[in-house]
Structures are given as structure tokens and as C-alpha cells.
Amino acid sequence: MRSPTPFAPEPGSPRLKRRRESPHDTFWTVGAGGPDAVYGERVLLRPDGVSLRLFEPGRSKLAAGLARGLAGPLPRPGERWLYLGAATGTTASHVADLVGPLGRVYAVEKSLRPFARLLATARRYPNLCPILGDARWTERHLGLIPPVAGVYADLAQPDQVGIVLANCAEFLRPEGALLLALKTASMGRDATPEEHARAAHRQLAATFDLADPIPLDPFHRRHFLLAGRAARGPGASGSSGPPLVPRVPERATSRPAGPRAGPRW
Amino acid sequence: MAVALRMFRAADRILFVGPTGPVGRSVRLDPEVAAALAGDGGGGVPGELLGELLRHRPAGPLAAADPVLEGTAAALGLDPPVGRAGRRAARARGWPVPSAAEREFYLRLGALRLRQALADPVETLLTLAREEERLERTSRREAAAAEQFLAGAEGGPAEYAERWARFREGLEAHAALLRDEVDRRARALLPNLSAVVGPRTAARLLARAGGVGPLVRMSSSRLQLLGSRRRPGAGRGPRHGLLLRAEGMEAVAPDRRGAYARSAAGLASIAVRMDAVDPTLRAERLLIRRARRLAALAREASR
Numbered sequence A: 001m002r003s004p005t006p007f008a009p010e011p012g013s014p015r016l017k018r019r020r021e022s023p024h025d026t027f028w029t030v031g032a033g034g035p036d037a038v039y040g041e042r043v044l045l046r047p048d049g050v051s052l053r054l055f056e057p058g059r060s061k062l063a064a065g066l067a068r069g070l071a072g073p074l075p076r077p078g079e080r081w082l083y084l085g086a087a088t089g090t091t092a093s094h095v096a097d098l099v100g101p102l103g104r105v106y107a108v109e110k111s112l113r114p115f116a117r118l119l120a121t122a123r124r125y126p127n128l129c130p131i132l133g134d135a136r137w138t139e140r141h142l143g144l145i146p147p148v149a150g151v152y153a154d155l156a157q158p159d160q161v162g163i164v165l166a167n168c169a170e171f172l173r174p175e176g177a178l179l180l181a182l183k184t185a186s187m188g189r190d191a192t193p194e195e196h197a198r199a200a201h202r203q204l205a206a207t208f209d210l211a212d213p214i215p216l217d218p219f220h221r222r223h224f225l226l227a228g229r230a231a232r233g234p235g236a237s238g239s240s241g242p243p244l245v246p247r248v249p250e251r252a253t254s255r256p257a258g259p260r261a262g263p264r265w
Numbered sequence B: 001m002a003v004a005l006r007m008f009r010a011a012d013r014i015l016f017v018g019p020t021g022p023v024g025r026s027v028r029l030d031p032e033v034a035a036a037l038a039g040d041g042g043g044g045v046p047g048e049l050l051g052e053l054l055r056h057r058p059a060g061p062l063a064a065a066d067p068v069l070e071g072t073a074a075a076l077g078l079d080p081p082v083g084r085a086g087r088r089a090a091r092a093r094g095w096p097v098p099s100a101a102e103r104e105f106y107l108r109l110g111a112l113r114l115r116q117a118l119a120d121p122v123e124t125l126l127t128l129a130r131e132e133e134r135l136e137r138t139s140r141r142e143a144a145a146a147e148q149f150l151a152g153a154e155g156g157p158a159e160y161a162e163r164w165a166r167f168r169e170g171l172e173a174h175a176a177l178l179r180d181e182v183d184r185r186a187r188a189l190l191p192n193l194s195a196v197v198g199p200r201t202a203a204r205l206l207a208r209a210g211g212v213g214p215l216v217r218m219s220s221s222r223l224q225l226l227g228s229r230r231r232p233g234a235g236r237g238p239r240h241g242l243l244l245r246a247e248g249m250e251a252v253a254p255d256r257r258g259a260y261a262r263s264a265a266g267l268a269s270i271a272v273r274m275d276a277v278d279p280t281l282r283a284e285r286l287l288i289r290r291a292r293r294l295a296a297l298a299r300e301a302s303r
């Protein structure tokens, strides 16, 4: 009997596993919301109780990006991510898997019907925080979204790049990560998909160090994934005026300072 | 670095207290947030988390290591093995241990907003109209694929054909219910627009515009093209969008449909303004103008 193909953790995100298979590798995320499938995806239950959820390129643009060689930045355990355009939570649930039980995904969706399903998914996902609202209203979400390590956006709107920039300026930490799934079909037909992708890249390049747009075909036609990091912390520039909470004296900690100060949350 | 902040809440204000006393001024909560919190007896939401939520900019003292939220997260213990370890680690660092899961807060706020939105007849109609449009599109695509398959397989496997027929019946019944509901709500909310262009088209126009306000503010030339696939351009631009499905359009000769769309847009923009002021049916004069226009177009075609 052949031994099963092992799952190897991806270097960029330990809760993402790659399985060498033919004709191509598959990606799996370590489930953070219990052993049941969220949208009918394949789930493997390991004897130790850990569940692995198949992350299919045809279902999710992030998975398609991985299949097309996306190197990062990826959501990592313990991080908080802002997810714009979560719909029913297909990809958002996988992002929640990647940040794990100590991370958070703040998932913004404006349409009522998908939101109702997102809410149902969030009931069993301890780290998925659904927010019903329009991503354009960043100021209405100030009380709901803390500074985040990364922003994932999949809005399929003509002004998606502008919406993403506004949200990054408000919520993304310095040097935070950005993953943007770009649907060029909703950006108008007066340019080719590649031209749209290059224009979006240019528009973001002032704030972000971006890799070249990754085309997502054949999984999602005329879609691209843009990935990178904020070059100079867009969040820092928004902080004019005195901080809301003045500096609090540091408490002395009795912990010995080791080479590793503690687990990474 | 570890900072312990406690939150005290009174009605719609909260105050943070650090190890050395109150920190800053009290902060007013968004009324919606305050409403979601009301009734949880003050202990339901981890104050430390809210403290973080209330905008500590990266320049603020809490942003550097962010221990407050990390402690909160660690202490939530939602995934048992990690949670217990996290809880221990949080205690060892002196991080505050919150009283309840923060996600409860988001779930409750989400459910509250959803309820509020669905209580709003405009929002409900928008949602149903989008759903109806999507269903029409997808079931057409699905039907074409199934029929092609059945034709290609020479009648197709009997079991498949049977299952498809049953599925199709169910789908059509569901679609019919949805259409009735959309029509009924459109007639109630936009009686005059529904009279002029038909309730389904009225609902779709509303859904595409995103609300009554945007639809009222729209010029009739935008209304004419609302929902069109092509972009207006110097060459042969689009003549109609959603109005192609306006009532009366089926009787117009194909090359006169742009002309009728223009008239229908003019009438529709008057009708929707009437609806915005007072949603009662009083569109007789608009209907007379519509009939006259249709008759004129029919005469042109027969000439």
C-alpha cells in the first residue's frame, strides 16, 4: 500500500499546507471552525482531530493565486486581517483558517443575502468577525476594525482600488500586507484586462511594494491578484492630532529576556 | 510591554482606566454599537478589545506591541488546546483576561444590522430584485447547459433527464414566487414607476441605482442607459439598458427601441419623483403619454 502523500507546511504561512500531487499540487488550510465543510469543500479529518480543508483555485481567487505561484505575503497565525467583500465567506473562511484561533478576520460585506450566510459561518468560526456595511464608509467602521496586519480585498467594483487605498490608510499597519483580487471586467471595457491590471498596479505603487500582477486564468478569467506590502506604513500618515489615549507607563515585567520573548500570537 | 486597561461603560460612553488611573477622556460610542451592547449587563464585551478598537493609531502607545488585543485574543480560549496555553501565557504576562468572547459582539451587531436592514422595505426590495435578476441569469445558463448535454447524449441518460426536469420544475416554482414578491413590493413602494415601466423593471432600476434617492437624482438620460452593457461612446453607443424590458417595449419595432427607451426614461424619471414624494398611484397622465408615444412609434413602423 502506498503511504499517503504528506502535507507540507508552506513557508509563508504555517497553517497552509501543500500536498504534492499530480497533475498539480493541492493546497489545504488547517480548519479553525470545526470539522464540517463551509461550502461543500473537501475536508480531511486527521486522527489528532485537526481538520484540513481543500483550498480550491476554482472556488477562490486567493487559492488561484497560490496555484499561479503567489509567494506572499500571506495571512499568518495570530494576525488580524481586514477582508473587504467577503460575500458568503468562501475565501474569508480560509483566511480565518490561516490566521488561526488567535488571529482575527474582520469581514466586511454590503449585500444582505450573502451577509446572512456569512453570519451563519461566523457563528461557528471563532475568529471571523462579520461586519455588514459598505467598504466605502471607512469612517463608520472606525469603532469596529482595529489596526490590521493585512488587507484582503475582492470587491469587483469599478473603484475597487480607491476603496482599498482608503481602507489601508485607515486600518493597515505600517508595512502591512495587501492582497487584492482585481476583477478587470468590472473596471470598464475601454482597456484590456492587462492594461487595467497595470493601471491598478501603478495606482498602488505609490504606497505599496508590489510584485507583478498575477493573472488568475484559467481559474478566474480576466482576474489578477496583486500582492505586496505597504512601503511606508500608510496608517501612520493618517495620525494627525494627539492620540486618543495618552502614553501609559510601561509595567515592569518579571520575565527574563530570552532570545525569544514568548510565543508569537 | 504589557498594558492593562480596564473599560467602564455607562450608557453610551466608555472610559478607560490604566494602572495609574483614567486614561484620556471618556469616549462616546457609536449609537449602533451602544445599542448592540445594551442588554448584555456590561460584562459581555471585552473592554480591552473595545479599547483597542477605538482607534489607537500606530502612533499611540498601544500600537507598538499591541498587547491588549493580543492578551484578549490569547485569553478567549476558543480553540481549546491553544486557548488554554494562550490563557496561561496571557496571565503570565499580566495581560487582561476578558469576560466574554468578542465575537459575540460582532455576531450580535451583525444580526442587529441585518434585522434593521430587512425591516427597511427599500433594502428588502433591493435584495430581492438582485436575487431575482441573478436567478434569471443563472437558470437560463443552467438550462442551456443541461439541454445541450441532453441533446449531445441523444436524449441523455434517462435518470439525468428526469432529475433535470424535476430540478427545473422546483427552480421555476421558486423563481415564480420570487417574481411575485418583487412585483408586489415594487407596486407598493414605487407605484407610479411600476405603472410606467412595469414592476419588475422598476425594481431592477431601483436595485441598480442602489436606492430611491439615487434614482430620483438621476437624469433621465442616465436612467435610459442604466444597466447597459456597453459604454456610452462617440460611435454607436448603447440606446438602452434595463429599460429594454420596460412594459410596452415588446410592441416596438427593434430599430425604434432606442427611441422608446428615451421616452420611457423621461416618463420614468417623472414617475419616480412622484413616488419619492408620495407613493400612491396617480400616473394616469403619464400612462396616456406612454400610450400616445407607443401609437406614434407603431405608425412610424407601419409606414
Ligand SMILES: C[S@@+](CC[C@H](N)C(=O)[O-])C[C@H]1O[C@@H](n2cnc3c(N)ncnc32)[C@H](O)[C@@H]1O
Residues within 6 Å of the ligand: A059, A060, A061, A084, A085, A086, A087, A088, A089, A090, A091, A092, A108, A109, A110, A111, A114, A133, A134, A135, A136, A154, A155, A156, A157, A163
Ligand atoms: C466577487 S465577490 C467576493 C467573493 C469572495 N471574496 C470569495 O472569494 O469568497 C464580491 C463581493 O463584494 C461585495 N461588495 C462590493 N462592493 C462592496 C462594498 N463597497 N463594500 C462591501 N462589500 C462590497 C459584493 O456584495 C460581493 O459579495
